[in-house]
Amino acid sequence: xxxxxxxxxxxxxxxxxxxxxxxxxxxxxxxxxxxxxxxxxxxxxxxxxxxxxxxxxxxxxxxxxxxxxxxxxxxxxxxxxxxxxxxxxxxxxxxxxxxxxxxxxxxx
Amino acid sequence: xxxxxxxxxxxxxxxxxxxxxxxxxxxxxxxxxxxxxxxxxxxxxxxxxxxxxxxxxxxxxxxxxxxxxxxxxxxxxxxxxxxxxxxxxxxxxxxxxxxxxxxxxxxxxxxxxxxxxxxx
Numbered sequence: 069x070x071x072x073x074x075x076x077x078x079x080x081x082x083x084x085x086x087x088x089x090x091x092x093x094x095x096x097x098x099x100x101x102x103x104x105x106x107x108x109x110x111x112x113x114x115x116x117x118x119x120x121x122x123x124x125x126x127x128x129x130x131x132x133x134x135x136x137x138x139x140x141x142x143x144x145x146x147x148x149x150x151x152x153x154x155x156x157x158x159x160x161x162x163x164x165x166x167x168x169x170x171x172x173x174x175x176x
Numbered sequence: 177x178x179x180x181x182x183x184x185x186x187x188x189x190x191x192x193x194x195x196x197x198x199x200x201x202x203x204x205x206x207x208x209x210x211x212x213x214x215x216x217x218x219x220x221x222x223x224x225x226x227x228x229x230x231x232x233x234x235x236x237x238x239x240x241x242x243x244x245x246x247x248x249x250x251x252x253x254x255x256x257x258x259x260x261x262x263x264x265x266x267x268x269x270x271x272x273x274x275x276x277x278x279x280x281x282x283x284x285x286x287x288x289x290x291x292x293x294x295x296x
Contacts, residue, residue, distance in 0.1 A: 159282050163236070164239075165224040167222040
């Protein structure tokens with residue numbers, strides 16, 4: 069099973085600032101990595117797939133990078149609606165499909 | 177726009193079987209794709225439970241495999257989850273979702289989720 073590790077667990081950022089979230093895989097997942105955003109009481113929403121491709125309707129503020137075992141989600145200028153929990157998920161080697169533990173982006 | 181909607185009891189007694197159904201609209205399950213279940217205990221992260229193809233082929237999380245059955249009913253355009261011998265540790269929000277592909281799938285459409293509490 070591929071273990072996904074996200075850091076930090078919590079990220080405190082001021083509105084308008086850049087946020088950088090990390091995701092590490094226990095073995096290579098190539099570029100088969102997705103990012104999701106989850107707000108309280110809501111289902112996760114797909115942001116990024118293929119490590120760097122934005123899903124339909126996703127703001128250009130969100131960008132993904134990386135391959136192999138190291139990945140980054142960058143939110144260029146945080147808006148109020150971006151404060152949420154973000155999860156990465158590998159889909160290179162399944163079953164099982166595995167998620168990281170999440171990074172909570174909170175208002176500083 | 178594909179839509180998914182979970183339904184089922186919100187309260188299940190310990191040792192009993194949890195049963196949920198996911199109704200799919202604006203897309204025919206028979207047309208393809210894998211469909212899956214994911215759960216999230218209160219305040220915790222996401223756990224993939226299992227997935228099913230329209231022809232009934234399934235993949236299950238090994239940690240739950242002995243207790244899971246996922247089935248599909250193409251005539252009703254829905255799929256279902258049964259989890260037996262539940263304990264308090266199975267208390268979670270259960271989501272159904274569509275997987276984007278067969279070989280390298282991420283979850284592109286999600287249901288809103290349904291909270292299932294295991295308690296006597």
